Amino acid sequence: MRSLQSEIEQRGTRIFELVNQHPESLFSRAGFYQRMMALSMRDEQFKAQLFRFVDVLPSLHRSGEIVEHLEEYFADLRDGFAPLVHTGVRLARIVPWVSGRVLRWNISGMARQFIAGKNPHDVMKALRKRRGQKIGFTVDLLGEAVVSETETNEYAARCLDLLETLARETRGWTDPLGRNSELFPVVNLSVKISALYSQMNPADPANAIAHLAPKLRPILRRARELGAFINFDMESYAHKNTTLELFKKIFTEEEFKDWPHAGIVIQAYLRDSEADLRDLIDWGRARGTRFAVRLVKGAYWDYETIKSRQNGWDCPVYFQKPESDVNFETLTRILFENESIVTGAFGSHNVRSIAHAQALADELGIDPSRFEFQLLYGMAGPIKGALVEMGYRVREYCPAGELLPGMSYLVRRLLENTSNEGFLRAKFAENVSEQELLRDPCELLRKSRNGVLPRSNNATTNAMKDRHPSHSRSLDTPPGDTYENAPLTNFVHQENQDKMRKALSEMRTRLGKEYPLVINGEKVFTGKTIASINPSSPDDVVGAVAEAGIAEAERAVRAARSAFEKWRWTPFEERAQLLERAAAIMERRRFELSALEVFEVGKPWTEADGDIREAIDFCLFYAQQMRRIGRPRLTQNVPGEESYYHYWPRGVAFVVAPWNFPLAILGGMMTAALVTGNTVIMKPAEQSAVCGAMLMEILEEAGVPPGVLNYLPGKGSVMGAHLVDHKDVDLIAFTGSREVGLRIWESAGITRPGQRELKRVICEMGGKNAVIIDSDADLDEAIVDCTYSAFGYQGQKCSALSRLILLQENYDRVMERLLKAAASVRVGNPEEPGVTVGPVIDETAYNRILNYIEIGKSEATLAYQRKDVPPKGFFIPPTIFTDVKPNMRIAREEIFGPVVSVLKVRDLDEAIAVANGTDYALTAGFFSRSPANIERAKAQIEAGNVYINRSCTGAVVGRHPFGGFKMSGGGTKAGGADYLLQFLVPRVVTENVTRHGFAPEETPQYRDEFLWPTAR
């Protein structure tokens, strides 16, 4: 008996023989597409620019615009490798109207290669042609990027319409193979689940399923009546579990339980795909009706690797291509071994993967007519032909839709066709030998592991492996390069959802407790308390903290002052380790702290988790920073003299924080002060005083000495003002409103009798953040990001979007989608996972925001206001004003709630002028695909943090040091390399080390002894 490998080789060789009779047109030299691909495969920079140009083109309306973009994307590329493009650019300058059209036609031509038709009518032409070639079809509707429920309803209606057309137009068509045709209906529709619900949130699969099922049922019902097959496509990992759950749930319902014509995709590049497939098979057996699985490797490899790296998550996909190939074969075997309940569809263009499925089916005695091969429209034509000729069932995946929504699909195909790792490129562009292409991927993997084969994804792979290196203690490494952020919690995993639910229910039982002040390590009750209430349910008291008055403030200053004398001489390494222990405790108590934030400040799950992550990051980042700057460093290498630059702490720091990032901002300012050797009096906001108490508890557990950190909630106007003016307070770190910030700034400027130091004020204040959407912006992204930036956490982030600036050219297009998107965001109690808009913090805020809404109504046009907000709790409906002018109050004053002012402008000049025309300069955003405009925005927008093509909220420690200027603050950057310097005074000590003309030859780079003599 021959081995499986030799059977695979034999079949593979036969496929190649047939394939070689028909050249693959995608990789031949002729034609615009082919030349572009050839250039892309030679030059990565060109490839990136080309794909970006392809991406933006459909949104450009005028020929002049097309030519401008062409120049911007390609004019600066290195000469020599793309003469074709340079000639094109030159020509385009001379005759833009002709060149614009020619370009659009050519790029549309590229898309047409992969898109079967614009509408059902067009698609039918392609399907009829394939019928003649004995190739079946599954049609997929492009346009999965939906931003609102209106758009999802349109997608569902288009699916129904398509089903009708396909059924009508294919009446009388029969299965090309004949045998076992009952398993393979002629009409086959592939559905993108995310296109049916715009608010899918991985943390809340139940909510998604509750919205998706009613939209799917009519489609499934009609498909069943028409004898069609429905396949659930698989998209990004974030939606995977929900899609699987939905599939199992809906096909277990009485109406669909005995319907065999349903299928789903399994992606072999996912590490958990085998477990998912086995689970599906168990489900299928319990259900007792046949179903289908399309096995693919997966289309989002780059996206998944980027996303997981950005968030610090374990990467869900394999890192090495042969691992995906091996897994594809393992899953092929599982499918065949369970053929009695599941029909396999193998979605691959890789001859090795295909030949393996053929050979294995033979080995296991599976009739070839009981499974099928599926390939993409416009790709691997000769392979399809070969498979048909060999007597296999072949189905083509045919995308249908307009060019604009089709661009992301086109870019995915371009990436696939030019990928270094891809089979098609290896076979058709690089002529890799057939023997090589048919090699057992297990063998390749073994060799790669033994280091025999170079790994093409080395850079990424190594970076992934080292995703969590220990926080570097090297003194000379630049921190920004080495700091690895703490990971966010990935709520895709059921386990994390469960932990959060449990934490919420446990926290509920602990609400209402009393918390003392902590002064000099002693717990102090004052007889007066501040009640912190749950803004979703104002009758519920989250906790009551003791209220400090002037007497306690005085005690705290004395304690901090006296503790300072020892703490300042504590080696920075010990102080850094204190922060690291605190970070570890926060990590341990992560879900508990998140749950507390949900109750105390109304944060949705992911926002709460983001705050804890940020607090952890501050601890770790500042610890690392302190190690970098802590040691006295030689200034210059001069014979005979030694000068050492170093820092001293300032003294007693008064830290005053807001409630909107109750652990991160309070913790960030406090840990910065501690690690630099200052002692701290920490005053949390009254609304988040319980979070402050938790922070105190954490630092105590971490081992902060008595008096070094003192917890002192109280009234800002009484004890806060007293401490700001206090002669023994050396530094004030404040984050909060402009009104209070300016008062502190002024008051601290007055030198009081007995004061030793000029007070240092670190002051972070508000913003009136603008986002500009350029005329060529990707609206699928811009709308989602702007909606989130404006309404996420109720618009109560310092960085939230509050002025949206639209160019008149695309004003109508943006507004149409924005209003519908705003109508779709989830408003509700943030205890529910997946809620975007919860309650605002308290009654005062509630009334203030409602008042601004009234002002808005009198100044501008109320374009949208949500109706269905919960009646109890401080819920403000998301609100959008149009016809807003820059001088109106709603365009100038900080509202700090879910209210957006939309300003219409003529062009980008005016947009930037309007964006800059406020008192504030905190964050700003710009959505554009014009490289020149992006550069302009980067250079000219006045804000401390300028975000291009992404949400303007969500700064990450170390990655996006955060803080503004003008009336937004002192220009300092929390989470940045120079933040700690503000908590320090610089010193230089110089010693003449020459004695009678003799001086030591070597001068050490660092000298610690005089700061930390061992005897002290």
Ligand SMILES: Cc1cc2nc3c(=O)[nH]c(=O)nc-3n(C[C@H](O)[C@H](O)[C@H](O)COP(=O)(O)OP(=O)(O)OC[C@H]3O[C@@H](n4cnc5c(N)ncnc54)[C@H](O)[C@@H]3O)c2cc1C
């Ligand atoms: C009919 C059909 C339907 C499809 N439907 C879906 C779908 O619903 N959802 C979906 O996600 N995909 C889907 N795909 C798959 C996807 O679009 C690609 O076409 C497919 O992954 C290419 O695999 P291949 O076997 O043809 O080529 P190969 O060249 O053998 O494999 C390329 C694939 O290997 C994987 N890969 C690349 N680099 C690495 C690496 N460094 N480490 C690990 N793995 C790597 C990637 O998945 C890449 O796409 C479908 C494919 C077909 C043919």
